[in-house]
Amino acid sequence: MRLEKNRLALPGVLLAAAIAAGCVTINIYFPAAAAEKAADRIIDEVWQLKGGAPAPAPKPEAK
Amino acid sequence: MKTFRLFEIVLLLALLSLASHAGAQANLEINTPGIAAIQASMQKRHAELAPLYASGAVGLTRDGNVQLRDPSAVPLPQRAAVNGLVAAENQDRAALYREIARANNRPEWEGDIRNTFAQRWIDRAQPGWYYQTAAGAWARK
Numbered sequence: 378m379r380l381e382k383n384r385l386a387l388p389g390v391l392l393a394a395a396i397a398a399g400c401v402t403i404n405i406y407f408p409a410a411a412a413e414k415a416a417d418r419i420i421d422e423v424w425q426l427k428g429g430a431p432a433p434a435p436k437p438e439a440k
Numbered sequence: 441m442k443t444f445r446l447f448e449i450v451l452l453l454a455l456l457s458l459a460s461h462a463g464a465q466a467n468l469e470i471n472t473p474g475i476a477a478i479q480a481s482m483q484k485r486h487a488e489l490a491p492l493y494a495s496g497a498v499g500l501t502r503d504g505n506v507q508l509r510d511p512s513a514v515p516l517p518q519r520a521a522v523n524g525l526v527a528a529e530n531q532d533r534a535a536l537y538r539e540i541a542r543a544n545n546r547p548e549w550e551g552d553i554r555n556t557f558a559q560r561w562i563d564r565a566q567p568g569w570y571y572q573t574a575a576g577a578w579a580r581k
Contacts, residue, residue, distance in 0.1 A: 415468040
């Protein structure tokens, strides 16, 4: 009985650890689309483009 | 029975982590006093830089800076002032990229943020302004 419980606990812990590690890895990726949006908002302000000519759309990119 | 429960918990954890990743990537934090101050300083300077972009004296570099690319387009007496303007702008830009990375608790993103800005400054430049291509040559919008 006891042995069986332990046998299940180890894979469970390993799986949880793998997911936690994956979590950290995914979060480290640079959010390119969000950065582009942030850049555009700042450029609007610095170059006073709001209300002027519409800005060219960002080039399509893989997400 | 127990295996099933474990599987469910793992699945739930995976879904939760996915949801939090999606949330974290929706936006970058740019609303900090530090970023606002740099932005205001750059906005003010732009009034002086805009004619220099238009004349081609100053161009947008591929690394997210500005550069005096044609000194002969600036009368000699004004050249020192323009050099100062370019240096001040590049200082502000470096601080801006650094501050955005820091505001998002990712100082290591500074280079990526700089590259993103470099591309967007060039994409959104006015017709007639000069920019540096990926190969480093100057081109006109």
